[in-house]
Amino acid sequence: MLEIENLRGGYGQVEVLRGISMNIGEGEIVAVLGSNGAGKSTLNNTLSGIIPPIAGRISFDGKEITRARYTDIVAAGLIQVPEGRRVFPNLTVEENLELGSYLRGGVRRRQNIERVFAIFPRLKERIAQRAGTLSGGEQQMLAIGRGLMGEPRLLILDEPSLGLSPLLVEEMFALIKRLNEEGLTILLVEQNVGQSLEISGRAFVLENGAVVFSGTPDELLSNSDLKRAYLGI
Amino acid sequence: MLELSILFPSILNGLTTGAVYALIALGLTLIYGVLHIINFAHGALLMLALYGVYFLHQSLGIDPYASLPVMVPAMFLLGYGLQRFVINRASHGKEENILLVTLGLAIIMENLALYLWRSDTRTIETAYTFSTIDIFGAMISVPKVAAFAGALAVCALLLLLLARTDLGRAIRAIAKERQGAKLVGIDVEHVFAMSFGIGLACLGAAACFLLPAYYVNPLVGNGFILIAFTIVVLGGMGSFVGALAGGLIIGVVESVGGLWLGESLGQIGIFLIFILVLLFRPQGLFGVKA
Numbered sequence: 354m355l356e357i358e359n360l361r362g363g364y365g366q367v368e369v370l371r372g373i374s375m376n377i378g379e380g381e382i383v384a385v386l387g388s389n390g391a392g393k394s395t396l397n398n399t400l401s402g403i404i405p406p407i408a409g410r411i412s413f414d415g416k417e418i419t420r421a422r423y424t425d426i427v428a429a430g431l432i433q434v435p436e437g438r439r440v441f442p443n444l445t446v447e448e449n450l451e452l453g454s455y456l457r458g459g460v461r462r463r464q465n466i467e468r469v470f471a472i473f474p475r476l477k478e479r480i481a482q483r484a485g486t487l488s489g490g491e492q493q494m495l496a497i498g499r500g501l502m503g504e505p506r507l508l509i510l511d512e513p514s515l516g517l518s519p520l521l522v523e524e525m526f527a528l529i530k531r532l533n534e535e536g537l538t539i540l541l542v543e544q545n546v547g548q549s550l551e552i553s554g555r556a557f558v559l560e561n562g563a564v565v566f567s568g569t570p571d572e573l574l575s576n577s578d579l580k581r582a583y584l585g586i
Numbered sequence: 587m588l589e590l591s592i593l594f595p596s597i598l599n600g601l602t603t604g605a606v607y608a609l610i611a612l613g614l615t616l617i618y619g620v621l622h623i624i625n626f627a628h629g630a631l632l633m634l635a636l637y638g639v640y641f642l643h644q645s646l647g648i649d650p651y652a653s654l655p656v657m658v659p660a661m662f663l664l665g666y667g668l669q670r671f672v673i674n675r676a677s678h679g680k681e682e683n684i685l686l687v688t689l690g691l692a693i694i695m696e697n698l699a700l701y702l703w704r705s706d707t708r709t710i711e712t713a714y715t716f717s718t719i720d721i722f723g724a725m726i727s728v729p730k731v732a733a734f735a736g737a738l739a740v741c742a743l744l745l746l747l748l749a750r751t752d753l754g755r756a757i758r759a760i761a762k763e764r765q766g767a768k769l770v771g772i773d774v775e776h777v778f779a780m781s782f783g784i785g786l787a788c789l790g791a792a793a794c795f796l797l798p799a800y801y802v803n804p805l806v807g808n809g810f811i812l813i814a815f816t817i818v819v820l821g822g823m824g825s826f827v828g829a830l831a832g833g834l835i836i837g838v839v840e841s842v843g844g845l846w847l848g849e850s851l852g853q854i855g856i857f858l859i860f861i862l863v864l865l866f867r868p869q870g871l872f873g874v875k876a
């Protein structure tokens with residue numbers, strides 16, 4: 354579904370991604386791991402068209418999107434729930450969700466809002482509250498809900514468990530697993546190595562903007578050098 | 587002590603002017619809220635719109651109110667194009683540059699107007715210019731009442747657009763969270779230009795409501811920009827409801843202040859408010875603390 358070939362990218366003159374190749378098949382859940390500053394978020398934002406790639410190729414659903422505008426990428430169904438949530442603080446919970454279907458899924462907006470409320474009942478209780486006044490965990494729920502409103506074909510989740518209490522982290526991973534079982538393709542960027550590997554079919558490890566491992570969770574967990582060097586476990 | 591029979595008409599007059607001020611300030615605060623910049627060309631663009639209404643009347647005989655369906659879309663398109671193809675390009679996305687570009691645009695427009703149309707102050711005369719209407723004993727000029735009703739109606743439409751449509755939500759979303767906006771597929775450059783266009787469309791409407799009871803000359807915008815800026819500060823930077831309330835308040839302050847201190851000193855009250863707000867409530871009446 355998503356094919357990345359030799360992707361290089363970064364910020365101005367600073368090259369962060371140094372030739373990344375990976376692929377994600379329909380219905381898969383793929384974990385991207387790596388230490389701070391490895392380039393995970395940079396990869397996400399390059400895929401989403403927020404920062405332009407320097408070289409390489411990205412194709413989604415068989416179409417090349419390497420230099421596509423971010424609007425076209427969202428329209429194609431490649432949707433990212435970013436690191437740090439990035440909800441609209443001055444808009445209400447409901448308005449945030451409505452904007453999730455700004456480009457896609459607009460016809461089923463009401464149904465999808467109900468679906469998000471079924472997943473996150475706490476959001477329903479806070480429907481008219483401004484997003485900026487939500488707790489961190491609630492904001493994370495809202496960010497994911499907003500992402501789902503666009504009826505993603507591929508959902509990129511950038512550290513969805515960051516800042517959540519242990520109980521909520523459990524719930525969050527259970528939810529990600531469930532969404533995947535319902536047919537959603539997911540690219541999961543995480544620091545929480547153990548839990549991510551439990552629900553992922555395959556994993557990539559990034560270090561310094563390059564892929565240093567790709568394979569199944571079992572292969573990764575049985576490679577103690579890699580675990581120690583890059584994942585700290 | 588002022589008598590009620592003088593005070594009441596003065597307040598009414600102030601409210602009529604204030605509604606038009608509110609419309610002008612609404613455009614300014616909308617642009618400020620989204621682009622985080624004071625549009626210094628706002629006054630000059632109002633001047634341009636007033637000339638538009640003036641020439642439509644003088645050359646084609648079109649009534650100022652009938653010019654609305656021409657002036658509003660024309661100013662919208664001008665604003666959209668200016669933001670997308672001039673301000674955006676020339677400023678290279680740097681907010682401090684936008685400020686200079688709008689300042690430069692103001693200077694160019696004012697001097698071009700001086701060159702083309704001279705510094706003469708022009709007015710138009712319509713059948714209703716001098717007619718008045720009796721409101722509970724106060725005689726208010728018909729064009730002012732029309733301006734009041736029209737300006738409030740446009741303000742209400744704009745507030746509705748901002749509150750209830752996807753475009754309005756996108757405009758408010760972009761004001762605070764651009765990256766998040768891009769990630770839901772909002773075309774940020776387009777919505778910037780739409781905001782600028784809508785801000786100028788407000789000026790187009792304001793010009794149609796103003797001219798029957800007002801005048802135009804190349805520098806006419808300068809008085810308005812100071813007042814509009816005060817309103818935006820009073821109401822709270824970027825607050826739409828604040829601009830509406832602030833406009834009405836400033837209109838009344840100016841009018842009643844004129845009663846006490848004489849026409850030419852009436853505006854002192856405005857600047858007093860400006861300073862008091864900055865001292866005691868810098869976030870404005872409807873603004874939130876930074």
Ligand SMILES: Nc1ncnc2c1ncn2[C@@H]1O[C@H](COP(=O)(O)OP(=O)(O)OP(=O)(O)O)[C@@H](O)[C@H]1O
Binds near residue numbers: 364391392
């Ligand atoms: N806007 C930017 N301008 C310049 N450099 C940046 C920018 N954003 C990130 N970087 C740099 O790019 C590198 C990769 O950052 P990135 O955010 O992609 O890491 P990450 O893998 O997501 O880390 P984390 O796990 O901490 O989120 C870092 O060295 C960072 O300093």
Ligand SMILES: [Mg+2]
Binds near residue numbers: 393436
């Ligand atoms: Mg990151």
